Amino acid sequence: MKRRTLDVLWLLHRPPEPGGTREQRAAWNALVAGAKAGCAPVVLAETPPAAWRELQAAYGGRGMELRPGWTASDEAFLSRLRAELRRRRFDAVVVSGAEAASRWLLRARMAAPEALIACHLPDPDALTAARAGEGPSAAAARREAARRALSQADEVWCDDARGLAAARALLRGLPAPAVTLTPV
Numbered sequence: 475m476k477r478r479t480l481d482v483l484w485l486l487h488r489p490p491e492p493g494g495t496r497e498q499r500a501a502w503n504a505l506v507a508g509a510k511a512g513c514a515p516v517v518l519a520e521t522p523p524a525a526w527r528e529l530q531a532a533y534g535g536r537g538m539e540l541r542p543g544w545t546a547s548d549e550a551f552l553s554r555l556r557a558e559l560r561r562r563r564f565d566a567v568v569v570s571g572a573e574a575a576s577r578w579l580l581r582a583r584m585a586a587p588e589a590l591i592a593c594h595l596p597d598p599d600a601l602t603a604a605r606a607g608e609g610p611s612a613a614a615a616r617r618e619a620a621r622r623a624l625s626q627a628d629e630v631w632c633d634d635a636r637g638l639a640a641a642r643a644l645l646r647g648l649p650a651p652a653v654t655l656t657p658v
Contacts, residue, residue, distance in 0.1 A: 482513045483564040483589075485555065485582060487573040489519040489529055489540055500596030500633050501570045509537040516541060518558055520551050520574070552581055559586050566590040569627070572600035576623050583626040593627040599640050620644060 490501035515538045533540040567582045567589050575593050632638040
């Protein structure tokens with residue numbers, strides 16, 4: 475009996491490139507691993523990659539889809555997300571990267587309540603990293619916002635033990651149900 479392919483929608487700030495930043499390489503590796511494991515990843519990104527045609531060819535050759543249609547506003551991206559979810563029922567929605575997680579986990583949960591919502595965090599510290607000229611109250615507010623966003627995920631995937639510890643520290647004290655933390 476042939477195993478059913480799982481349809482997975484990946485939300486990212488920028489499409490991962492195999493030779494990109496650490497976060498992009500981690501997202502790329504997770505996408506390739508998912509495709510090899512029998513998933514059919516569809517990638518929806520907020521901003522365009524530097525080399526669209528080359529990246530589209532790389533995705534297509536690995537059994538993944540990269541959706542075009544870049545937008546500048548959150549509302550336009552949310553409309554694209556809803557349209558994608560209406561077009562196809564996804565088994566899971568994965569939000570990859572700190573920037574995308576802080577903006578899209580809650581919206582993914584609301585748009586696809588029946589799907590497994592996962593968050594891939596190559597660098598959990600990026601969710602709460604201090605910004606230049608920021609006071610302690612702003613940093614505390616950003617930390618609380620990151621905690622609320624991560625609480626919307628059914629699972630949080632981290633690339634290493636240090637990242638897993640950082641995600642645990644961030645999620646400590648949340649009410650049940652608890653988020654499952656998984657190393658990838």
